[in-house]
Amino acid sequence: VILTVTLNPALDVTYRVDDVVLGRTHRVRDVTTCAGGKGLNVARVLASAGFPVRATGLLGGRAGEHIRALLHSDGVVGDFVPIAAEARHTIVLVDGHTPTGFWEPGPVVTPAEWRAFIDTFPRLLSGARVVVLSGSLPPSVPDDAYATLIAIAHEAGTSVVLDADGEALRLGVRAGPAVVKPNQSELATVTGRDVTTAGLAVAAARELRRGLPTAVVATLGADGLVSSTRDGDLTARLSTPLTGNTTGAGDACAAALAAGLLKAQEWEEIMSDAVAYSAAAVTAPVAGVVDPRQVQRLRSAVVVERL
Amino acid sequence: VILTVTLNPALDVTYRVDDVVLGRTHRVRDVTTCAGGKGLNVARVLASAGFPVRATGLLGGRAGEHIRALLHSDGVVGDFVPIAAEARHTIVLVDGHTPTGFWEPGPVVTPAEWRAFIDTFPRLLSGARVVVLSGSLPPSVPDDAYATLIAIAHEAGTSVVLDADGEALRLGVRAGPAVVKPNQSELATVTGRDVTTAGLAVAAARELRRGLPTAVVATLGADGLVSSTRDGDLTARLSTPLTGNTTGAGDACAAALAAGLLKAQEWEEIMSDAVAYSAAAVTAPVAGVVDPRQVQRLRSAVVVERL
Numbered sequence: 326v327i328l329t330v331t332l333n334p335a336l337d338v339t340y341r342v343d344d345v346v347l348g349r350t351h352r353v354r355d356v357t358t359c360a361g362g363k364g365l366n367v368a369r370v371l372a373s374a375g376f377p378v379r380a381t382g383l384l385g386g387r388a389g390e391h392i393r394a395l396l397h398s399d400g401v402v403g404d405f406v407p408i409a410a411e412a413r414h415t416i417v418l419v420d421g422h423t424p425t426g427f428w429e430p431g432p433v434v435t436p437a438e439w440r441a442f443i444d445t446f447p448r449l450l451s452g453a454r455v456v457v458l459s460g461s462l463p464p465s466v467p468d469d470a471y472a473t474l475i476a477i478a479h480e481a482g483t484s485v486v487l488d489a490d491g492e493a494l495r496l497g498v499r500a501g502p503a504v505v506k507p508n509q510s511e512l513a514t515v516t517g518r519d520v521t522t523a524g525l526a527v528a529a530a531r532e533l534r535r536g537l538p539t540a541v542v543a544t545l546g547a548d549g550l551v552s553s554t555r556d557g558d559l560t561a562r563l564s565t566p567l568t569g570n571t572t573g574a575g576d577a578c579a580a581a582l583a584a585g586l587l588k589a590q591e592w593e594e595i596m597s598d599a600v601a602y603s604a605a606a607v608t609a610p611v612a613g614v615v616d617p618r619q620v621q622r623l624r625s626a627v628v629v630e631r632l
Numbered sequence: 633v634i635l636t637v638t639l640n641p642a643l644d645v646t647y648r649v650d651d652v653v654l655g656r657t658h659r660v661r662d663v664t665t666c667a668g669g670k671g672l673n674v675a676r677v678l679a680s681a682g683f684p685v686r687a688t689g690l691l692g693g694r695a696g697e698h699i700r701a702l703l704h705s706d707g708v709v710g711d712f713v714p715i716a717a718e719a720r721h722t723i724v725l726v727d728g729h730t731p732t733g734f735w736e737p738g739p740v741v742t743p744a745e746w747r748a749f750i751d752t753f754p755r756l757l758s759g760a761r762v763v764v765l766s767g768s769l770p771p772s773v774p775d776d777a778y779a780t781l782i783a784i785a786h787e788a789g790t791s792v793v794l795d796a797d798g799e800a801l802r803l804g805v806r807a808g809p810a811v812v813k814p815n816q817s818e819l820a821t822v823t824g825r826d827v828t829t830a831g832l833a834v835a836a837a838r839e840l841r842r843g844l845p846t847a848v849v850a851t852l853g854a855d856g857l858v859s860s861t862r863d864g865d866l867t868a869r870l871s872t873p874l875t876g877n878t879t880g881a882g883d884a885c886a887a888a889l890a891a892g893l894l895k896a897q898e899w900e901e902i903m904s905d906a907v908a909y910s911a912a913a914v915t916a917p918v919a920g921v922v923d924p925r926q927v928q929r930l931r932s933a934v935v936v937e938r939l
Contacts, residue, residue, distance in 0.1 A: 340723075340734055347652055348730035356736055387694040416647075416723060418734070423655030427647055427725070429663055 327371055327583050328453035328483070331364030331382035332442075332470065333431040333463045334392050334405075335415045345420045359613070360395040361415060363460030363488060366576035366613045367583070368401045370606065373614040376584055379404060381449045383442060383463065385432055386411030404449060406442045408434055431463030439466055446474060450481040455586045457579055458497070459488040471497035484586045488579045490514070498533060504540045504582050505533070508575060512543045520545075527551045527558045527632055540592070542582060542599065544575055549600055554592050558632040561596035565626065569607035577606035577615055593629050600627045634678055634890050635760035635790075638671030638689035639749075639777065640738040640770045641699050641712075642722045652727045666920070667702040668722060670767030670795060673883035673920045674890070675708045677909065680921040683891055686711060688756045690749060690770065692739055693718030711756060713749045715741055738770030746773055753781060757788040762893045764886055765804070766795040778804035791893045795886045797821070805840060811847045811889050812840070815882060819850045834858045834865045834939055847899070849889060849906065851882055856907055861899050865939040868903035872933065876914035884913035884922055900936050907934045 341355040360369070364382060371378040380401050384392060385408035392412055396403045410432030418425045450456060456478050458471050467473075471493050478485045485502035487494070490511045498505050498515070512529050513520045520526040523545060530541035530553035540554035549562025581602035585595030601623040605615040648662040667676070671689060678685040687708050691699060692715035699719055703710045717739030725732040757763060763785050765778045774780075778800050785792045792809035794801070797818045805812050805822070819836050820827045827833040830852060837848035837860035847861035856869025888909035892902030908930040912922040 340736075342734065345654055345732070347654070347732050350733035350735060353734050353736045387698055391694055425652070425654050426657035427649065427660050428657060429647075429660045 326377040326379055326453050327587055328449060328456040329364040329368040329371070329378065329380050329583075330456060330458045330474065331362040331368075331380065331460055332466055333413065333461045334360065334362035334365055334382055334384055334389070335413050335429075336388045336392050336395075337361030337415050337417070339417045339419055342418055342420050344422075345418055345425065358391065358395060360392045360399065360401075363576050363579070364457060365392070365396060365401070366573055367457050367459050367488075367580045368396070369399050369613045370573070370577050370580035370602065370615055371584065372400045374580070374584070374602075374617050374620065376587070378402070379449075379453070381405055383408045383432075383434055383438065383466075384412055385409055388412040388414060406438070406445050408432060408438045410434070431461065433465045434463050435465075439470070443473060443477070446477050447481060450478060450483050453481075453483050455484045455486065455583045457486045457488070457583045458502070459576070459579060461490070462493050468492035469496045472500040475500035475502050486579055486583045486586065488575070498537065498539060501537045501539055503538070503586060504542060506542050506544065506575070506579050506582060507533075508544045509546065512541075523548055523551050523560050524632075527553055527560070531558065542578070542596070544578055544603070546571070550578070550596055550603075552592060552596055556592045559592060559596050559629055560632065561600045561627055561629045563600060563604055563623070563626050564628050567604050567607050570609075571607055573606040573609070573613045574603040576613065577602040580615075596629050597624055597627045633684040633686055633760050634894055635756060635763040636671040636675040636678070636685065636687050636890075637763060637765045637781065638669040638675075638687065638767055639773055640720065640768045641667065641669035641672055641689055641691055641696070642720045642736075643695045643699050643702075644668030644722045644724070646724045646726055649725055649727050651729075652725055652732065665698065665702060667699045667706065667708075670883050670886070671764060672699070672703060672708070673880055674764050674766050674795075674887045675703070676706050676920045677880070677884045677887035677913065677922050678891065679707045681887070681891070681909075681924050681927065683894070685709070686756075686760070688712055690715045690739075690741055690745065690773075691719055692716055695719040695721060713745070713752055715739060715745045717741070738768065740772045741770050742772075746777070750780060750784070753784050754788060757785060757790050760788075760790050762791045762793065762890045764793045764795070764890045765809070766883070766886060768797070769800050775799035776803045779807040782807035782809050793886055793890045793893065795882070805844065805846060808844045808846055810845070810893060811849060813849050813851065813882070813886050813889060814840075815851045816853065819848075830855055830858050830867050831939075834860055834867070838865065849885070849903070851885055851910070853878070857885070857903055857910075859899060859903055863899045866899060866903050866936055867939065868907045868934055868936045870907060870911055870930070870933050871935050874911050874914050877916075878914055880913040880916070880920045881910040883920065884909040887922075904931055904934045904936050
């Protein structure tokens, strides 16, 4: 089974409205809610692709209950550590133009609650071959949270996929996860390098993994993926780039990386799948779900090159 | 005791953000929540002014639980009829310019749930000398809802203050509440008359109450109030108009009218209090609460004139 960890889940709310005009009040035509936070998106992608998955993290309040219920109806088994504070909401206004988003700050997690998560983590890992650590940390969780969880996963013999940013990424990488998946801007920030071409990105990825057992897979948007692993360096992209809603593409990529570790695939195959999953998410009618047949079709359009 | 009825309560959420830019995502700096819906605002004003008050209405889901908890912490006793659907949210974006609001549609109330409210209403009215019927109806509650409740209140010997709009107002007035409180635009719509001056508004108010035992008190914004009652016609306003947040002024006015009925005051006194409460709400640091000392001070600045 694949375990996904979401320390800062969100209740994602989408408001469909007529044209938004600042300074006015608007009737909301339609409200949709979805369990959000990157780790939960990864879990949903894996569940929709037929992989056994379990979701954990920190969850509190009425919004937390709502998230739990939504996950359940998405077919994802959740096992969360409770916290007192309310899970955050995100609100996205959709009016036919570019959506406008509002991100609430995450809940305050007490030191005792964070300690409870760390103490519970070995039990949560039991039976998990792969764990995905994804997304932002709530403001009060320490920056070395992912580093701590990676050390525990190593003791349990569970492979780790890390998708984080800022200090959590920098400290997490040093703990040597199996795979780290920065996007272009995260890779630039964590290495302090120019990564504006695939070649530069591969060089930065190679530097990031120096001295570590870690594979680096960086997402470059429409330019696809680059990877640097102990097996060498690869680029992978669609022969013809797609357009669509890119919101869930990074999480679909992380899901494919976790699935690849679970199946102990070769890196060429993992990279091909990661591009196909990302592209399937971009073209999916519903965010955060991929159609396995669509993944199958897209796989044949992926070009993987060894550098 | 004064009973307030809120058939379409809301969880009012305010997001403080830096400048809103359409098509971007924003970090929310601060989230505040408040039990909303006009009847609950009236209840909170009455509680803050020291009057015995009880709030009822239809309430469902997690948002409903949240509203219940917020009301409790505001010192308002709630006794709601449960419904299955979620109470609505309202979201207001505050960025230092004119706030931008988003109103979710109300919950779908089943015929059985509405019937349950009607059946419970006599019990809810017991001990209530005055009942305030305030605000919008959820989409699926019939337009004659307030008319039905007014008939039941009459049987119970409870005086009614009605603050509604559209069909609910038109049908409600015909049921002969003790007081109806339209604003300028509602008065114009329900009478089909020009009400752009105090004189015209009084004439429209007089027409609205024709053949009814009903007093009409219309709010005219900075121009104060006009009333037409069996005791004659009055205007009331501050000698010097105030500026501030006018959102809660109408509900503070309705609260003062209910308090006036409870105390069986003369109309001059009721109108003076109604202006003072509205003005206190406009100048209050927190929406929907009035400071009784501030009301006391403002009362001396109210000019009441008999027409």
